[in-house]
Amino acid sequence: MTIPPPPIEFCTRHPDVATGRHCTRCERAACNDCLTPAPVGSHCVDCVRSARPSAAVRAKYWNASQNVLVTRTLIAINIVVYVWTVAGNREFDLGLSQSYIDNGEWYRVITSGFLHFGLIHVGMNMLLLWQLGQLLEPAMGRTKFTALYFIAMVGGAIGALLVEPNGLTGGASGAVFGLMAAAAVGLKQRGINPMQTGIGSTLILNLLITFAIPGISIGGHIGGALTGAAIGYFLLKPRWR
Known part of the structure; x- marks a missing residue:
C-alpha cells in the first residue's frame, strides 16, 4: 500500500510559485514573499492590509492627538x-x-x-x-x-x-x-x-x-x-x- 504524495499548492497571489505554507488567518496558500510574521503564525498580504486602520481612522487618531x-x-x-x-x-x-x-x-x-x-x-x-x-x-x-x-x-x-x-x-x-x-x-x-x-x-x-x-x-x-x-x-x- 502506498500513500499518494500531497497535492502541490500554489501561492494565491503568485500562481506559478509552489508553496506548502498558508496564512494562519484566512488559511490561503501563500509563498514566503507574501507572508508576514505575526504573533501567531504568519499573515498574507491581504490580511495584513485589512488589519491596518483606514486612512480615515488614522486621521481621526492624528486629530485626537493634536487636540491635546x-x-x-x-x-x-x-x-x-x-x-x-x-x-x-x-x-x-x-x-x-x-x-x-x-x-x-x-x-x-x-x-x-x-x-x-x-x-x-x-x-x-x-x-x-x-x-x-x-x-x-x-x-x-x-x-x-x-x-x-x-x-x-x-x-x-x-x-x-x-x-x-x-x-x-x-x-x-x-x-x-x-x-x-x-x-x-x-x-x-x-x-x-x-x-x-x-x-x-x-x-x-x-x-x-x-x-x-x-x-x-x-x-x-x-x-x-x-x-x-x-x-x-x-x-x-x-x-x-
Missing part, C-alpha cells in the same frame, strides 16, 4: 525636568521657598511647578494631567487651557508660600488641582452634578489625601484648586460642551 497637544507637551516637559533633576540632584535649583523669593528669585513660582520628588509624585500628577487634559483642552482650546494651567500653577505657588513659607515645595499638583476644580465648576455650570462623575469624586479623594498624609503641600493644593475654580468659572461657562 498642550497636554502632551506639558507632560513631556515635566518628565524631562524630573530626569534632569534626579540625574544632577538639582531640586534646590527649582524648588520654591520664601527665602528664595526674598532674594528676588521669582522664577521659582513657575519652575517649582515642574519639580517632582520621586516617581510616585510625578507619575500620579502626570496621570491626572493626561486624564484632565483630554477632557478640558479640546473643550477650551489650547490658549485657554494653557492659561488655566499656568494661572492655577501660580495660585498653587502662592498658596504654598502663605501656608508653608519655610518649606521647599514643588510639583504640578497645584496646576492639576486647578484643572480638577475648573472641570467641576464647568460641569456644574452645565447642569451636571460633578459628584455624579469621576471629576467630583477624584477631587474629593485628592483633597482628603492632601490633609491625611504628612508632607503634602496643603497650601499648594488648595491654592491651585481655588484659583482653578475661579478661572474655570469664566473660561468654561460660555463654551463648555
Whole structure:
C-alpha cells in the first residue's frame, strides 16, 4: 500500500510559485514573499492590509492627538525636568521657598511647578494631567487651557508660600488641582452634578489625601484648586460642551 504524495499548492497571489505554507488567518496558500510574521503564525498580504486602520481612522487618531497637544507637551516637559533633576540632584535649583523669593528669585513660582520628588509624585500628577487634559483642552482650546494651567500653577505657588513659607515645595499638583476644580465648576455650570462623575469624586479623594498624609503641600493644593475654580468659572461657562 502506498500513500499518494500531497497535492502541490500554489501561492494565491503568485500562481506559478509552489508553496506548502498558508496564512494562519484566512488559511490561503501563500509563498514566503507574501507572508508576514505575526504573533501567531504568519499573515498574507491581504490580511495584513485589512488589519491596518483606514486612512480615515488614522486621521481621526492624528486629530485626537493634536487636540491635546498642550497636554502632551506639558507632560513631556515635566518628565524631562524630573530626569534632569534626579540625574544632577538639582531640586534646590527649582524648588520654591520664601527665602528664595526674598532674594528676588521669582522664577521659582513657575519652575517649582515642574519639580517632582520621586516617581510616585510625578507619575500620579502626570496621570491626572493626561486624564484632565483630554477632557478640558479640546473643550477650551489650547490658549485657554494653557492659561488655566499656568494661572492655577501660580495660585498653587502662592498658596504654598502663605501656608508653608519655610518649606521647599514643588510639583504640578497645584496646576492639576486647578484643572480638577475648573472641570467641576464647568460641569456644574452645565447642569451636571460633578459628584455624579469621576471629576467630583477624584477631587474629593485628592483633597482628603492632601490633609491625611504628612508632607503634602496643603497650601499648594488648595491654592491651585481655588484659583482653578475661579478661572474655570469664566473660561468654561460660555463654551463648555
